Amino acid sequence: MSKHHHHHHAGCVRPEPEKLLQDAVEQARASGLRRTKALENVLSILIHACQPLTLADIAEHKDLDTGADKATVYRLLMKLEQRSLIRRLGLHDRAAYYTMILPGEHSDYLICNECGRIEKLDIACPVQALEKQIAKSSGFKKLYHELEFFGQCPDCAQN
Numbered sequence: 001m002s003k004h005h006h007h008h009h010a011g012c013v014r015p016e017p018e019k020l021l022q023d024a025v026e027q028a029r030a031s032g033l034r035r036t037k038a039l040e041n042v043l044s045i046l047i048h049a050c051q052p053l054t055l056a057d058i059a060e061h062k063d064l065d066t067g068a069d070k071a072t073v074y075r076l077l078m079k080l081e082q083r084s085l086i087r088r089l090g091l092h093d094r095a096a097y098y099t100m101i102l103p104g105e106h107s108d109y110l111i112c113n114e115c116g117r118i119e120k121l122d123i124a125c126p127v128q129a130l131e132k133q134i135a136k137s138s139g140f141k142k143l144y145h146e147l148e149f150f151g152q153c154p155d156c157a158q159n
């Protein structure tokens, strides 16, 4: 097993996931989505995840207890993305990952150009100070960012 498989997940367990889920379901409903079991399941899976998840991760997840098929989950993800509850990361459809957009929370990512796999950057955010400076000079409130670094992962570099 190569080195990058055991990076730590410090802080990956979100405090009060049930509250986050409630808020997310409310937000989805307020933006016109029907409250279904599948909607609740998908949001819950994303809120409890340590990493961004692929469509397959979600559609085959043990907590998806509705029997919703992959196409249904995909449509749901698109609707959540359009409503800015979740964000799509990655290069293209085949290697797309989904992650919650949550207030006060952001991650920066490393993405492999070849296999499409994605990892959270395991370092302190490199542009926090820059963000503050931009907020100050632009007058923008609630500024946020998410960085995506692209390259070749160690596994792909070996082949």
Ligand SMILES: [Zn+2]
Binding pocket: 112, 113, 114, 115, 116, 117, 152, 153, 154, 155, 156, 157
């Ligand atoms: Zn790769």
Ligand SMILES: [Zn+2]
Binding pocket: 106, 107, 108, 125, 126, 127, 128, 145, 146, 147
């Ligand atoms: Zn950052």
